[in-house]
Amino acid sequence: SYVLTQPPSVSVAPGQTARITCGGNNIGSKSVHWYQQKPGQAPVLVVYDDTDRPSGIPERFSGSNSGNTATLTISRVEAGDEADYYCQVWDSSSDHPSGVFGGGTKLTVL
Amino acid sequence: EVQLVESGGGLVKPGGSLRLSCAASGVTFSSYTMNWVRQAPGKGLEWVSLISSRNTYIYYADSVKGRFTISRDNAKNSLYLQMNSLRDEDTAVYYCASKGSGSQSPFEFWGQGTLVIVSS
Numbered sequence: 001s002y003v004l005t006q007p008p009s010v011s012v013a014p015g016q017t018a019r020i021t022c023g024g025n026n027i028g029s030k031s032v033h034w035y036q037q038k039p040g041q042a043p044v045l046v047v048y049d050d051t052d053r054p055s056g057i058p059e060r061f062s063g064s065n066s067g068n069t070a071t072l073t074i075s076r077v078e079a080g081d082e083a084d085y086y087c088q089v090w091d092s093s094s095d096h097p098s099g100v101f102g103g104g105t106k107l108t109v110l
Numbered sequence: 111e112v113q114l115v116e117s118g119g120g121l122v123k124p125g126g127s128l129r130l131s132c133a134a135s136g137v138t139f140s141s142y143t144m145n146w147v148r149q150a151p152g153k154g155l156e157w158v159s160l161i162s163s164r165n166t167y168i169y170y171a172d173s174v175k176g177r178f179t180i181s182r183d184n185a186k187n188s189l190y191l192q193m194n195s196l197r198d199e200d201t202a203v204y205y206c207a208s209k210g211s212g213s214q215s216p217f218e219f220w221g222q223g224t225l226v227i228v229s230s
Contacts, residue, residue: 099157
């Protein structure tokens with residue numbers, strides 16, 4: 001089965017840039033989606049198809065994907081960005097498609 | 111405004127059964143592939159199952175295959191998950207989530223989740 005690897009935690013000061021990586025074998029050939037989850041809340045889609053933002057998501061959130069690593073970049077980090085972030089792809093390597101999530105990264109705003 | 115509202119969670123003994131429901135509003139329910147995603151306490155997200163818009167195809171994670179059954183009623187804008195032979199490790203918040211028809215589409219909208227606790 002396909003495995004996505006994320007760092008458990010990332011810390012950044014307010015106003016700085018946070019980069020959260022998501023590693024997977026040839027992940028650059030897949031569409032990567034990113035979700036933000038705050039404590040006690042459901043996940044929210046913040047980036048889809050590697051680089052696109054849903055309506056209502058600030059331009060500070062951006063994504064990239066190449067080779068074996070996808071990256072979620074949050075510019076000008078705010079206290080309200082503190083949350084868990086998950087990357088996700090669809091894996092079709094077995095006899096049926098499966099949703100695959102990374103283990104999640106806790107973003108701490110110092 | 112899209113709303114997905116799950117219900118049916120609760121406490122159940124190992125080996126028992128439970129049926130979850132997800133009611134959709136503000137969206138053309140019959141156009142979306144629907145999914146169940148779960149999250150064990152303090153853990154990450156795990157995809158559980160999906161059902162296509164017209165019931166054409168259904169898939170399950172290996173961890174629930176043979177024990178869980180996903181279904182939908184487009185006339186009632188509702189999604190269901192019948193969970194049988196429940197195990198301790200099935201304890202989690204269960205979310206329903208909509209997905210576009212594209213094979214690699216994201217989980218666009220999520221419900222607030224319903225908690226299932228499997229314990230004796």
